[in-house]
Amino acid sequence: MIKFFLMVNKQGQTRLSKYYEHVDINKRTLLETEVIKSCLSRSSEQCSFVEYKDFKLIYRQYAALFIVVGVNDTENEMAIYEFIHNFVEVLDEYFSRVSELDVSFSNTVFHSTQQTQCSPSQEPVDELPRMCSPWSPE
């Protein structure tokens, strides 16, 4: 089961976060900092799955942007790993020529896309994603 979905840039700023289980707002900041720290410190030779407390992080990097999904231990890691890519492709297609303004108002789209893809969301998006670079899957 997916517990949360994060988009974080290399500077460690959260661009989008979505939680499917209640997490206290103060704890979120801490969680996000720790999560991104553990992903940033890894090299490309290392695997894309990190054990973190009692759940697992699955992450992918697209240029300067990290997408990190937190799951419980019954989740299929490979399916989530590829789901991240699928999600990115959908966004790429939707914003065929992505501009900052589009993305900053893409909130609705994230909502709908995520809703149909994983499971209904519990909480609203925290922050508008402000991504300047076009999606460029590595």
Place this chain on the structure above:
Amino acid sequence: RPGANTTAIMPAVSKGDGMRGLAVFISDIRNCKSKEAEIKRINKELANIRSKFKGDKALDGYSKKKYVCKLLFIFLLGHDIDFGHMEAVNLLSSNKYTEKQIGYLFISVLVNSNSELIRLINNAIKNDLASRNPTFMCLALHCIANVGSREMGEAFAADIPRILVAGDSMDSVKQSAALCLLRLYKASPDLVPMGEWTARVVHLLNDQHMGVVTAAVSLITCLCKKNPDDFKTCISLAVSRLSRIVSSASTDLQDYTYYFVPAPWLSVKLLRLLQCYPPPEDAAVKGRLVECLETVLNKAQEPPKSKKVQHSNAKNAILFETISLIIHYDSEPNLLVRACNQLGQFLQHRETNLRYLALESMCTLASSEFSHEAVKTHIDTVINALKTERDVSVRQRAADLLYAMCDRSNAKQIVSEMLRYLETADYAIREEIVLKVAILAEKYAVDYSWYVDTILNLIRIAGDYVSEEVWYRVLQIVTNRDDVQGYAAKTVFEALQAPACHENMVKVGGYILGEFGNLIAGDPRSSPPVQFSLLHSKFHLCSVATRALLLSTYIKFINLFPETKATIQGVLRAGSQLRNADVELQQRAVEYLTLSSVASTDVLATVLEEMPPFPERESSILAKLKRKKGPGAGSALDDGRRDPSSNDINGGVEPTPSTVSTPSPSADLLGLRAAPPPAAPPAPAGAGNLLVDVFDGPAAQPSLGPTPEEAFLRFVCKNNGVLFENQLLQIGVKSEFRQNLGRMYLFYGNKTSVQFQNFLPTVVHPGDLQTHIRLNVTKRVAAQVDGGAQVQQVLNIECLRDFLTPPLLSVRFRYGGTPQSLTLKLPVTINKFFQPTEMAAQDFFQRWKQLSLPQQEAQKIFKANHPMDAVLTKAKLLGFGSALLDNVDPNPENFVGAGIIQTKALQVGCLLRLEPNAQAQMYRLTLRTSKEPVSRHLCELLAQQF
């Protein structure tokens, strides 16, 4: 692709639609050079919007949408918004998609519990749900799911199943309805009524539309966990759906083909759904499923249809889930071995991710009797992974796998490899490796000299990571096995020769030489004076705890080797010992010095006799490893589970219950409950009240009855009574239990003259209690309870396994507009499932002896809190559930009882003995059962009754 169709149902936020004012505002904000400038710009905008909303001129839909959008943007930048809700709600009733959508977006992000507004919102949602316009229906469903509050659940939980299974619902609507229902069910399962629709939901697995099937599988997987039998028909449907996907050509499913892999995520979900059930009973279904699993395994061997990594990732996702299912069934040796071979190939794959996952899956395969041998054939590859993998998490998986595949045949090899790895292992995983090595060495030791060598090696290589449990354990084993004592003494003596040895080595050495040094004293190289001076050479570098241990060794030496007495007394007499600043060291030095000079050799020999063997129990190391791996590691997400209702953090926060707020027992952080609470006045002795007040403190404030905790304790020995009472509400309980089943009637009485609203009692299973005991509400109560009225709720109880914590009852309602909530422990304790057993004295003693392992017994000696009355005691013991056996105990004052605790999974035989001591006003209670936690738990429960 699943994604492709989502774009089809979401009308694009078209660029031409451009709200220019909004674009300008956003770029203004972006251009702000400082935080102050941004705040200034925002305040200006807020003032502008406020004046527009307040203005006399009615705003058109477009302007309203634009301003609401700006507010939303400001909110998402992190500023509070305290107006505009009404305008957003107005947008909901617009007929233009974009206006309605922005309205819903605002509502989803900024929910407010303002009840007036909620009513309007619900009304708009209701209209949209009934509109038959699929995009409007979807928006409404998304909003319900996003907000997901209890109120919305209450308002719509009944409608959504209808929309979901209606014949004329569009595919996109069905899809949204399934996911919305899933969300509501996860938030408050009690609100989603099971019924005739459940059978029809299962048939959605046959739906033409793959999106609907995907959503339905998610929903069913969640629902079937609670009621597996209701959804059993999903097995054959899932199998046939899976079979159709797996055997379809790589382009058959069009949108749902991902890089030439047909519907990968749906396949994974179907395979996961099947893991909720045992293998299909129907031979045809099973045959078809096995065929599917074989096809997946075969496909893994075929050349890839695309060189793209996405293709192989998607394929492997299905493969890993297939292997999980094969392991879950654990009944097809052929498939298990094939799975193992497939994973073996991955062990050497160039992709780190695959190596990681292969090691992880293989770890579970190693525990199956069918594939254990097959896993063992990969030992060299795994050892190699442990040595060469660059990623610590992969190495850790390799270490886990070695641990799982270890048995008597390969233990020596694996242990020596793990020891070698330990020298270079990352600090983060050293302690775990140490524990694993210690466990394997003990478990598979054929000769104990190997075991001793291994543990001493552990201390030598990673002394800092060798916890107390590990070195305590080696001492226990050496003490209990006389064939290894001489070897152990010789080995530690040699190990201590090293110029720098770890303090843990000194501890082990000190203890072993103190006990068994005599076994090597014959050799002049390790004569008593040599042993002593070797130990004492380490003394000054050690911590206080170790020095204390060494002092004990010294006094043991005086007993073992009288020739060392003078030297040792000299050491003890030194000022640095006798006047040591540390009280423990000083005391030991003084006492040992006196003991050695005052006591005769006989007395000394008796006092310092060799340690008796330790009782055998579960290895404390194993317990420690379990703790390390256990969920107690602390989770950031934990809190969510405890309080699923508080989901809105940005928007309005439900006012906290003000008047009645009984803290839930689990949340008693301040330990208030442990302190004497305002107690009821002590009941007169012998008033027939079974539980006399245990707290002597004066009543600090008038209280209507016992505290919830006391009330709960009363129910341990009885089934009927009042569970809770305050000024507003009384909760009475009537219950009956038989075998492992029970039925409980809960009576809720409204003591006021005002109607309670939204009255909602729910049963909560904290932690994984649900797998131990099942409670079903068979009779629900109405949401309104009139003043002075009483309503009844019926619970069916089934005890599946033994359990220690009771389920909780959470009651919420509104009294005169104020929300009230309380949480109580339900009086369901393990002893309720007692079947009394009569037996003769001889049988009793025979069984008593059979349960003689130390962990099977629990004993408590405690002071009587109530008058010691034999009749009352008898009544309590019978109420507790056991049979009372007369003429068993030679002492007629004592009580002896026997019974069997019935659970679905197992039966636990229990014997008990209560020995009152009237003179001392004390009891001794002894429980022996065939299950350790049960003994302790029963003992604690019962001890609180007297």
